[in-house]
Amino acid sequence: MTSKSVVRLANPDDEEGIMALCRMxxxxxxxxPLDDDMVRDTIRKAFNKQGFIxxxxxxxxxxxxxxxxxxxxxxSKKPHLEELFNYVHPDHRKSEHAKSLIEFAKKCAxxxxxxxxxxxxxxxxxxxxxxxxxRLGKPAGAFFVxxxxxxxxxxxx
Numbered sequence: 001m002t003s004k005s006v007v008r009l010a011n012p013d014d015e016e017g018i019m020a021l022c023r024m025x026x027x028x029x030x031x032x033p034l035d036d037d038m039v040r041d042t043i044r045k046a047f048n049k050q051g052f053i054x055x056x057x058x059x060x061x062x063x064x065x066x067x068x069x070x071x072x073x074x075x076s077k078k079p080h081l082e083e084l085f086n087y088v089h090p091d092h093r094k095s096e097h098a099k100s101l102i103e104f105a106k107k108c109a110x111x112x113x114x115x116x117x118x119x120x121x122x123x124x125x126x127x128x129x130x131x132x133x134x135r136l137g138k139p140a141g142a143f144f145v146x147x148x149x150x151x152x153x154x155x156x157x
Contacts, residue, residue, distance in 0.1 A: 005064070005100035010046065010053035017062040018043055018053065025087040028123055031149055042084070045069060052081070054104040056097050064088040064097035066105055068115065081109055083117035102135045 010018060019039065026034045046053040051069035055062050064087065071082040083105060088097045102117070109115035117136065119128045133139065 005056055005096040007054040007056055007100050007104040010055045012047050014055055014059045017059050021062050021065050021087055025085055052108045063092040064101055066101040068105055079113055081113055081115045
């Protein structure tokens with residue numbers, strides 16, 4: 001386990017490690033089938049300066065990842081950073097990694113390019129929301145999925 005939660009900017013050499021974490025993330029929270037080619041295309045956008053991927057750990061043993069893409073809302077040409085995902089490997093969830101990844105995202109934001117970040121999860125959702133609130137302040141809305149995924153039904157019982 002990494003003793004410090006040091007986030008670094010990912011580079012193309014990290015692609016296979018990123019793919020491994022993306023597959024794990026999908027296993028936990030995926031709503032739709034995983035398409036490896038689409039994931040690779042999305043990851044490569046960051047390597048082409050269309051976003052930022054922060055990672056923790058060595059390229060062949062990544063422990064955490066956050067990905068923000070430069071985007072805009074449907075009603076404005078003003079860009080913002082849209083968080084696509086923030087994930088910590090299960091073996092490292094008692095670390096400070098999740099906090100460090102959120103702090104990395106905040107540092108990527110500027111007065112001109114704001115960060116839009118949230119939680120889409122059916123696993124420990126309330127705890128994740130509390131973490132985000134402590135790091136970022138009150139949320140500006142909520143996400144809902146209908147019909148709800150089966151995991152949401154199981155967790156609520």
